[in-house]
Every structure is written in C-alpha cells, then in structure tokens.
Amino acid sequence: xxxxxxxxxxxxxxxxxxxxxxxxxxxxxxxxxxxxxxxxxxxxxxxxxxxxxxxxxxxxxxxxxxxxxxxxxxxxxxxxxxxxxxxxxxxxxxxxxxxxxxxxxxxxxx
Amino acid sequence: xxxxxxxxxxxxxxxxxxxxxxxxxxxxxxxxxxxxxxxxxxxxxxxxxxxxxxxxxxxxxxxxxxxxxxxxxxxxxxxxxxxxxxxxxxxxxxxxxxxxxxxxxxxxxxxxx
Numbered sequence: 594x595x596x597x598x599x600x601x602x603x604x605x606x607x608x609x610x611x612x613x614x615x616x617x618x619x620x621x622x623x624x625x626x627x628x629x630x631x632x633x634x635x636x637x638x639x640x641x642x643x644x645x646x647x648x649x650x651x652x653x654x655x656x657x658x659x660x661x662x663x664x665x666x667x668x669x670x671x672x673x674x675x676x677x678x679x680x681x682x683x684x685x686x687x688x689x690x691x692x693x694x695x696x697x698x699x700x701x702x703x
Numbered sequence: 704x705x706x707x708x709x710x711x712x713x714x715x716x717x718x719x720x721x722x723x724x725x726x727x728x729x730x731x732x733x734x735x736x737x738x739x740x741x742x743x744x745x746x747x748x749x750x751x752x753x754x755x756x757x758x759x760x761x762x763x764x765x766x767x768x769x770x771x772x773x774x775x776x777x778x779x780x781x782x783x784x785x786x787x788x789x790x791x792x793x794x795x796x797x798x799x800x801x802x803x804x805x806x807x808x809x810x811x812x813x814x815x816x
Binding site: 634696 | 748
C-alpha cells in the first residue's frame with residue numbers, strides 16, 4: 594500500500610509564482626524524499642528530509658516536515674516553465690523500500 | 704550522481720510474447736534493486752525487490768511467474784514480462800540502492816498490442 598499520499602492536486606500557476614504541494618503519510622518514517630518526474634521520464638531526486646529535521650532548503654526548493662501530523666510540504670519559489678512536471682513524495686520507513694504518494698501535476702505557464 | 708540505465712527505453716510487442724528489460728548501475732554496485740510499475744497519471748507501484756544472488760521478493764498481487772526477475776550481479780538486474788498481454792502495458796522503472804541512497808533509471812515504456 595502507498596505510504597506517502599499527496600493531496601490529489603493539479604496546480605496550474607504563472608511563471609514566477611510559488612507552488613506548494615503537500616504529502617501525508619501513515620506510519621513512522623526515517624526520512625521523506627521528494628522527486629520530480631517529467632512526462633514519460635524517470636525520477637529525479639530533489640531533496641531528502643530526515644525525521645528529526647523540520648525544514649530543509651535546496652535552491653528554490655523548501656521542504657517542511659511535521660512528524661506529529663505526518664505531513665510534508667514542498668514549496669517551489671519563483672517557478673519557471675521548466676518546473677512543469679509531476680512531483681512525488683516518498684517515505685523511507687527503514688524497511689529498505691520507498692513508498693510513493695500519488696503525485697502532484699504542476700504546470701507553470703510562461 | 705550515480706547513474707542507472709535501462710534498456711530498452713521503449714518496446715512494442717505482440718500479445719503472448721515475452722519481453723526482457725535490463726537495469727544497470729553504471730558507476731556503482733547496488734546492494735538492492737527495485738522494480739516499479741507506473742500506469743498513466745498514477746504513482747509508482749513497487750513490484751519487487753531483488754538482492755544480488757538471491758530470489759526476488761514480490762509485493763502482494765504481483766505474479767512472480769509472470770514477472771521474472773534475475774539479479775545476476777551487483778550492477779545488473781533484469782525483468783522479464785512473460786506472455787505479455789495488453790494490460791501489462793505500462794512504464795517500468797528500476798531503481799538501485801546503495802547503503803544510503805536510491806537511484807532511479809529512466810524507465811521503459813512497454814506497449815503490448
């Protein structure tokens with residue numbers, strides 16, 4: 594069964610705006626990871642946040658983790674057309690496998 | 704970063720035939736490899752986990768006799784879809800894991816006519 598589950602949103606935003614997407618999960622985790630997938634392509638690892646971390650930044654990406662609510666958010670600031678993709682969260686519960694959420698489709702309009 | 708390749712990137716086959724997909728870790732040795740399946744506009748579903756030299760562990764609902772996995776070395780795993788049917792058409796993604804990180808291949812698009 595899927596561990597991480599994003600709100601089933603399809604975001605359509607203007608270039609330059611911020612995009613926020615959420616992920617919720619059900620059991621305890623070691624870490625949570627966010628991936629990007631362009632249409633018909635493989636996954637690109639974006640960022641990993643450990644269970645003892647609350648916030649992490651990487652370039653224009655900001656990830657938060659709330660283990661009490663079992664949720665995470667991914668914020669992309671100053672979006673670009675090239676950010677158009679599907680974004681997945683995946684949880685690592687220490688059982689040597691990642692469980693993926695449903696994904697968020699983001700479309701950035703130039 | 705580490706690179707995982709898949710071959711072929713796409714394949715079209717007739718119903719009833721078998722298709723083999725290769726997954727290679729190009730510049731590292733993977734302790735574990737994973738095979739995922741992804742239907743259009745859906746998430747990745749783990750099919751099986753394989754460790755070099757041992758039998759693969761299949762997820763519930765995945766037929767091991769239909770999806771044959773061979774993990775011959777620390778850099779190569781193969782997935783064979785036997786007697787493929789149109790409902791097996793999907794995007795198959797492999798992943799290779801080191802002690803600390805997991806890397807994904809570019810995927811193989813399988814279309815069964």
